[in-house]
Amino acid sequence: MSEATTLQAPPGAPEVASWTAPPPVVPYSARALYDLLGQEGYDFYLGVPCSLLNAFYRVLDETGTTHYAATREDIAIGVAAGAALAGRRPVVLMQNSGLGVATNALLSLTQLYRLPALLLVTWRGESVDSPEHTAMGTTTPALLELLGIPYGFASHAKSVRERVLGGEGPGALLVRRGELV
Amino acid sequence: MKVAARPAREEALAAVLGELSTEVAVFANGMISREACRARDRRLNFYMLGSMGLGTAIGLGLSLSRPSEPVVVVDGDGNLLMGLGTLPMVGAWVRGRFLHVVLDNGTYASTGGQKSVSGTTDFGAVALASGYARAGTVETTAELRSRVQAWLEEDDPSLLRVLVADEPPHIEAPRVSERPERIAARVARELAHAG
Numbered sequence: 001m002s003e004a005t006t007l008q009a010p011p012g013a014p015e016v017a018s019w020t021a022p023p024p025v026v027p028y029s030a031r032a033l034y035d036l037l038g039q040e041g042y043d044f045y046l047g048v049p050c051s052l053l054n055a056f057y058r059v060l061d062e063t064g065t066t067h068y069a070a071t072r073e074d075i076a077i078g079v080a081a082g083a084a085l086a087g088r089r090p091v092v093l094m095q096n097s098g099l100g101v102a103t104n105a106l107l108s109l110t111q112l113y114r115l116p117a118l119l120l121v122t123w124r125g126e127s128v129d130s131p132e133h134t135a136m137g138t139t140t141p142a143l144l145e146l147l148g149i150p151y152g153f154a155s156h157a158k159s160v161r162e163r164v165l166g167g168e169g170p171g172a173l174l175v176r177r178g179e180l181v
Numbered sequence: 182m183k184v185a186a187r188p189a190r191e192e193a194l195a196a197v198l199g200e201l202s203t204e205v206a207v208f209a210n211g212m213i214s215r216e217a218c219r220a221r222d223r224r225l226n227f228y229m230l231g232s233m234g235l236g237t238a239i240g241l242g243l244s245l246s247r248p249s250e251p252v253v254v255v256d257g258d259g260n261l262l263m264g265l266g267t268l269p270m271v272g273a274w275v276r277g278r279f280l281h282v283v284l285d286n287g288t289y290a291s292t293g294g295q296k297s298v299s300g301t302t303d304f305g306a307v308a309l310a311s312g313y314a315r316a317g318t319v320e321t322t323a324e325l326r327s328r329v330q331a332w333l334e335e336d337d338p339s340l341l342r343v344l345v346a347d348e349p350p351h352i353e354a355p356r357v358s359e360r361p362e363r364i365a366a367r368v369a370r371e372l373a374h375a376g
Contacts, residue, residue, distance in 0.1 A: 044246065068245065068274065071266035078235030079270070082207070085227065085368050090242075108231025109239075113265020113365035 022126070022141070022176070028155035030180045033173075034063065036157055037091060040165045042118055044083045046076050047093030052122035053148035055180045056093070062090075073098030077105035077117065084115040094118045096140045097133070104146060110170045118165060119172040120154065126176055144172055155179050187346040190284055191216040191354070197255060197282055198223070199328045205243055205372060206253040207260045209236040209260040209288040211291030213284060215354035216254065224371045229366050230359045234263030237258020237281060241267060244275050247372070251278035251333055258285040258299035265307065271338050279338040281308070282327065286347035292349065308340035316340040 033056065039104035045060055046068035047053075060067045070076035080090035087178045094102065099121055110117050121144075125137015144151045151172040152160030188196070190212065198206075198221040207227045208214040221335040229236050240254035255299035256264075261283050271279065283304055288294045314337035319325045325343055332339040357364070 019316075029339045044242075068270070074235065075238045075264065075267050075270070078232065078238025078264075078267070079242040079245070081232075081235070082239040082244075083246045084242070085205075085239070085365060086243050086246035086372055087369065088242075088246050105232050105235060109221060109229075109235060112231060113366060114362045 022174075023153060023156060025176050025179050026155040027178055027181045028157075030059045033154055033157055033180065034059045034065075036161075037118065037165070040089070040161070042089045042091045042165075044080070044088040044090040045093070046070050046079055046090065048073050048076060048095065048098055049093065050095035050122040050124070052095075052124070052175050052177055053093050053120065053180070054122065056175075067093075073102040074105040077102045077110060080117045081105075081109050081113065081115050084117065088119050089116050091118045091120060095122045096124055099140065099143060100136060103143075103147065106149065106170055111148070114168040115170075116168065117170045119149070119170060120175060121151075121152070121172050122175045125180070140174065144174075153179065182338070187320060187344050188325070188348060189348070190286065190345045191220055191350055192322055193284055193325060193345050194255065195220040196325045197253070197329055200326060200333065201225075201253065201322075204251045204253050204333065205368065206255060207236050207240045207243070209233075209256045211257065211260075212354065213255055213257050213260075214357055216350070218357045218359075219354040224367045227368045228359070230357065230361055230364075234260055235267075236260055237264050237271060240279065240281070241271050241275065243372075244271075244277055244279050248275075248277045250375070251280070253333075254279075254281045256281065256283045257290075258283060258287060258304075259289045259297045261304060262290065262297060262299065262302070268311035268313070274307075275337060275338045278333060279335060280332050281313075281338060281340045281341065281347050282329070283342045285342050286345045288347050290347060290349065302338055303338060304342050308338075313338045313340050316342070316373050318342040318344065321342045347358040 034164045083090045125133030154173045205225045208217045210229040244252040308316045
């Protein structure tokens with residue numbers, strides 16, 4: 001799988017075991033991603049919106065799929081844990097700012113109890129963006145690595161199927177601007 | 182006028198647990214989980230070890246996934262205050278039986294008894310304003326038992342605040358010894374069998 005080549009971490013990023021440069025953004029059908037997640041058994045949707053996820057939210061609405069609005073991302077992780085205990089496979093939508101909010105919940109709940117949860121995390125601040133996104137934008141992939149959360153990119157979801165979508169505990173798909181259409 | 186002593190936290194937990202049969206129950210982290218496990222361990226008890234503040238959220242996920250089955254959440258005041266933003270979600274979506282018990286001693290007892298702000302917060306009013314169907318406060322185990330019995334039968338979410346003593350127990354409850362993945366697996370297995 002030649003999803004990415006190993007490169008130097010961008011300046012300011014924390015040191016992690018490996019840094020892989022993201023593959024180029026390839027517009028990917030939100031419907032195709034939704035169908036793929038369905039094939040993998042994901043059947044419970046909730047989260048905190050981000051404009052980069054609008055295409056995916058549209059698919060949820062068009063398919064009549066129930067999705068719940070969470071007040072905070074860590075609370076969404078808690079709800080996802082309860083759903084997982086009841087045999088569901090949850091998908092939690094959030095902006096990368098929410099990854100910061102959800103960090104302890106991901107470590108001391110989802111990972112600790114080995115509960116499934118797929119995070120659809122938008123990558124604000126990946127390139128030029130408003131200032132509040134810059135620091136988290138620089139940190140996002142490294143943060144996922146530090147947390148031990150396997151991740152890939154939404155447009156390459158198929159190629160990371162086993163590692164990201166099928167494991168015990170949380171996995172994440174990063175969504176960049178223009179990636180889901 | 183002499184005021185009757187408030188029940189100890191573990192007494193209140195034993196009273197709630199004594200009313201449960203097939204209900205899944207989520208226990209807040211810290212002393213609540215430890216004492217619940219000592220008072221009456223059951224396969225349908227989910228003991229939260231970390232993730233403070235998320236007990237209500239876990240209960241909500243269980244309820245949304247099995248809307249016709251009852252869910253019990255046993256929170257503390259510190260936990261509820263941390264996860265207060267969950268209440269509007271419960272109020273918005275839960276239409277089944279959802280009993281949210283809050284053991285309120287006004288302190289963070291698991292960390293040494295530092296004061297919380299529960300004394301100036303009307304949890305019942307917050308719950309009702311968030312869409313819960315009913316809320317109340319009890320101060321004795323007899324009232325607690327009868328209210329749990331009655332409200333376990335009622336559709337739509339209920340919040341029951343229990344005023345408990347803030348003294349530590351004579352012998353501290355040990356940590357929950359079951360491994361976390363086992364705690365989750367046994368709850369999941371029971372729920373899968375129940376259908």
